[in-house]
Amino acid sequence: MRNEPAGHQLVAPISRRGLLRSTLGGAVGAAVAGRSVSAADAVKPPRKLLLLFLSGGASQLETFDPKPDSKYGGPFRPIATAIPGIQVGELLPHTARILDRLAVIRSVNTGETSHFRGHYLLQSGRKVPGYPVLGSVMAQLLERPGDELPGYVTMRRQNPQAYTDVGDAGFLGPRYEGVMIIDGKPPANIRRPESVDVAAVTTRDRIRRLTNKRFLERRSPRSIQSYTESYQKADALMRRREVFDLEQESAADRARYGDHHFGRNCLLARRLLEAGVHCVKVAHHDWDAHFENFHWQRQRCLEFDRTFVTLMDDFRDRGLLDETLVVIMGEMGRTPRINYYGGRDHWGDAWSMAFAGCGIKPGVVLGKTNELGTEVTDGAVDAGDLFHTILAAMGLDAKGNHQVGGRDNPIGDPASSVIQEVLA
Amino acid sequence: MVVAEPKLDPAATRRLREFPHETPLMSCVVDPTGRWCFAGGRSRRVYVTDLDSGVTRSLEDHESWVVTATRWSSPGLPVRSPAAELAPPPPPQPRDVTQPVAGPSRPVTGSTQESLVITGDLVGRLICWETLGEWPSVRWSIETGHGTLRTAAVSRDGKCVATGGGDGVLRLWSTADGTAIRELTGHTCPVFSTAFHPDGTHLLSGDRGDQKIRQWDYAAGKSVREFDAKDLSNYKGGTDINYGGVRDLAFTPDGAMLFCCGRDSYARPGLVLQFDWETGQQVRKQVSTFTNSIFHHLVFHPQGFYVTSGVGAQTGEIWFWTPEKDEKLASLKVSGPAYGMDLHPDGRHILVAQMGGPRTYGDQGMVGLYEMPLAK
Numbered sequence: 001m002r003n004e005p006a007g008h009q010l011v012a013p014i015s016r017r018g019l020l021r022s023t024l025g026g027a028v029g030a031a032v033a034g035r036s037v038s039a040a041d042a043v044k045p046p047r048k049l050l051l052l053f054l055s056g057g058a059s060q061l062e063t064f065d066p067k068p069d070s071k072y073g074g075p076f077r078p079i080a081t082a083i084p085g086i087q088v089g090e091l092l093p094h095t096a097r098i099l100d101r102l103a104v105i106r107s108v109n110t111g112e113t114s115h116f117r118g119h120y121l122l123q124s125g126r127k128v129p130g131y132p133v134l135g136s137v138m139a140q141l142l143e144r145p146g147d148e149l150p151g152y153v154t155m156r157r158q159n160p161q162a163y164t165d166v167g168d169a170g171f172l173g174p175r176y177e178g179v180m181i182i183d184g185k186p187p188a189n190i191r192r193p194e195s196v197d198v199a200a201v202t203t204r205d206r207i208r209r210l211t212n213k214r215f216l217e218r219r220s221p222r223s224i225q226s227y228t229e230s231y232q233k234a235d236a237l238m239r240r241r242e243v244f245d246l247e248q249e250s251a252a253d254r255a256r257y258g259d260h261h262f263g264r265n266c267l268l269a270r271r272l273l274e275a276g277v278h279c280v281k282v283a284h285h286d287w288d289a290h291f292e293n294f295h296w297q298r299q300r301c302l303e304f305d306r307t308f309v310t311l312m313d314d315f316r317d318r319g320l321l322d323e324t325l326v327v328i329m330g331e332m333g334r335t336p337r338i339n340y341y342g343g344r345d346h347w348g349d350a351w352s353m354a355f356a357g358c359g360i361k362p363g364v365v366l367g368k369t370n371e372l373g374t375e376v377t378d379g380a381v382d383a384g385d386l387f388h389t390i391l392a393a394m395g396l397d398a399k400g401n402h403q404v405g406g407r408d409n410p411i412g413d414p415a416s417s418v419i420q421e422v423l424a
Numbered sequence: 425m426v427v428a429e430p431k432l433d434p435a436a437t438r439r440l441r442e443f444p445h446e447t448p449l450m451s452c453v454v455d456p457t458g459r460w461c462f463a464g465g466r467s468r469r470v471y472v473t474d475l476d477s478g479v480t481r482s483l484e485d486h487e488s489w490v491v492t493a494t495r496w497s498s499p500g501l502p503v504r505s506p507a508a509e510l511a512p513p514p515p516p517q518p519r520d521v522t523q524p525v526a527g528p529s530r531p532v533t534g535s536t537q538e539s540l541v542i543t544g545d546l547v548g549r550l551i552c553w554e555t556l557g558e559w560p561s562v563r564w565s566i567e568t569g570h571g572t573l574r575t576a577a578v579s580r581d582g583k584c585v586a587t588g589g590g591d592g593v594l595r596l597w598s599t600a601d602g603t604a605i606r607e608l609t610g611h612t613c614p615v616f617s618t619a620f621h622p623d624g625t626h627l628l629s630g631d632r633g634d635q636k637i638r639q640w641d642y643a644a645g646k647s648v649r650e651f652d653a654k655d656l657s658n659y660k661g662g663t664d665i666n667y668g669g670v671r672d673l674a675f676t677p678d679g680a681m682l683f684c685c686g687r688d689s690y691a692r693p694g695l696v697l698q699f700d701w702e703t704g705q706q707v708r709k710q711v712s713t714f715t716n717s718i719f720h721h722l723v724f725h726p727q728g729f730y731v732t733s734g735v736g737a738q739t740g741e742i743w744f745w746t747p748e749k750d751e752k753l754a755s756l757k758v759s760g761p762a763y764g765m766d767l768h769p770d771g772r773h774i775l776v777a778q779m780g781g782p783r784t785y786g787d788q789g790m791v792g793l794y795e796m797p798l799a800k
Binding site: 056071074075076077090157158159261285286288289291294295296298299335337338339340341 | 546
């Protein structure tokens with residue numbers, strides 16, 4: 001099924017100069033804010049995080065929590081899965097086949113029905129603004145000396161952009177902002193222009209290093225180190241620009257991941273995670289089906305289902321799943337009630353998420369909703385709990401602290417806790 | 425066969441009665457005899473209403489929402505009109521009782537006449553009903569096996585029914601027994617509308633995504649040409665969904681003109697496009713003033729006008745047009761969003777499948793029976 005519009009404009013949102021500027025500012029910012037969790041406190045296992053963010057809000061009734069006998073159940077049928085007695089919507093036939101490799105939570109209750117606040121809440125585990133999102137937290141906590149690539153890369157389509165870009169690093173500063181890939185295009189100006197001579201670049205770099213060395217002999221090294229670090233990162237990004245080049249993947253892989261944005265971004269996510277990026281977020285647009293939800297969800301599920309299972313199989317075969325946590329999330333679910341346009345609207349009171357990979361107990365289905373799907377009746381979890389759980393699955397402790405301006409600031413909301421039932 | 429003489433006055437159309445149901449409705453068709461109204465919507469039920477008595481039976485033969493319905497009969501079938509007043513009800517029985525249908529009913533002994541209704545649902549169940557018996561009964565019921573069904577139409581000779589849906593493939597099935605005849609591939613998007621040309625040779629199909637109308641020589645299994653209905657497109661790059669689509673297709677009785685309907689933009693009014701059959705060119709675009717609407721159905725009347733039904737912001741309307749003018753002939757607000765519509769075989773009545781209930785979220789339905797009076 002074709003889903004790609006002809007003539008879609010490809011726009012690259014970030015330039016090498018922009019990256020240099022942001023990482024330089026970030027380095028200074030981080031120095032001011034402190035480096036949060038000390039090296040001794042921070043556990044840094046070689047784990048990676050892949051967020052598959054169903055942006056706009058997928059319908060839980062058409063995916064992980066079907067209600068076939070409810071008047072709000074919709075037209076599609078439930079199907080059996082690899083977990084005996086558990087059904088999912090028939091729009092996810094491939095996912096159903098591997099459901100025993102996932103942990104599903106059917107009792108997410110965030111109460112949030114705003115795209116903007118939902119994006120932030122689900123990624124930061126907080127309602128209060130200013131906290132870093134998961135990708136930025138990972139970029140910081142998992143950072144290692146010698147990291148060349150950005151710790152956090154986030155990918156989305158060109159539109160809609162408003163509610164997907166929610167501030168990212170917060171008080172951690174721009175150093176840990178996600179590098180954004182839009183429409184699959186690598187950061188702009190990542191390639192040396194033909195007109196710039198290699199010898200001239202080499203000479204200029206030698207002069208720069210000598211100048212820095214002489215300058216450092218008589219001054220505090222911090223600002224120079226920050227500059228040097230940022231320069232090295234930009235330089236590394238240029239040298240390793242091939243990680244953004246999907247053409248280097250086989251035609252077979254590109255075909256099986258799917259010739260659409262989500263498929264291409266998932267394949268790129270694999271490249272980036274294998275290359276050393278700590279967290280990749282792939283935003284799958286757009287699930288916000290206020291109008292003709294059942295046509296819409298079907299289109300989205302057609303893309304998601306096959307690509308997701310391809311990714312799961314591929315990650316398993318490559319051994320990536322042992323060290324990668326895969327999270328299927330969104331900013332909200334959709335109303336059980338169906339509006340006059342055949343749409344489902346925003347719903348935060350009872351919806352679903354799923355996890356797979358490292359740190360997760362597979363084959364678990366946690367929580368229940370009532371007959372109509374309007375309320376959680378068992379095992380309610382909120383965004384703070386999910387944040388703690390994701391960190392725990394990554395081998396990190398959300399009860400630890402960031403150090404902001406010399407003061408401790410809890411990494412996760414202290415009022416929330418880990419959802420033990422889904423952890424290995 | 426739609427009959428309508430003498431001259432009607434569509435602008436004076438009025439509501440005769442409504443048949444309420446517990447399901448928001450999305451489709452309806454009157455059987456060729458004019459007695460039974462089949463309606464379906466957001467449930468697995470088909471509501472069959474006896475237009476003489478108002479008695480309704482709900483039949484649970486489908487597996488999902490019943491969103492498409494069509495009919496066919498052999499020539500010369502007598503047609504009855506709905507009575508001005510409902511007949512005294514038969515012995516009491518609860519409304520909407522689910523009752524299994526007995527074995528196939530057959531026409532009067534010795535008759536070769538046929539009267540069929542075909543209904544389709546969103547998981548691919550297609551059912552052929554016979555309507556000449558005491559109550560309609562199932563001739564055959566098949567799982568088409570390729571996902572959602574959105575549209576069905578019966579060929580002029582009654583030998584096959586064409587279906588289209590989510591996978592974009594047209595499929596032809598025998599009306600005799602439901603066996604598959606052939607597939608027609610070419611659409612790259614879901615198919616939402618089908619119609620057979622009066623010449624008996626060609627099938628038309630409209631999609632949602634490219635807004636292509638494809639013309640097929642269906643017996644030969646060949647695509648003949650395309651009509652570009654891009655004015656019915658409303659692609660939103662951000663959502664990667666086309667809000668538009670070719671929602672319905674219809675011909676003038678002589679086949680000289682093709683009509684299609686839908687809308688051209690989110691939050692814009694519904695509209696109709698006209699194509700010249702011979703040249704394939706779009707010759708007129710008729711835009712309604714029905715705000716935030718989409719026209720889901722269109723039927724052409726033998727007296728030279730046509731009717732569209734649509735859904736607006738929690739409202740429904742039916743519009744009357746003539747092909748020669750950009751402006752409407754008349755419009756009528758109905759009780760709720762009007763997803764389904766059919767012209768009664770007598771040519772004087774219109775049935776509209778609607779939704780009703782609380783603001784924003786419909787949880788009930790009704791079939792409205794409307795009458796076009798004679799012109800003064």
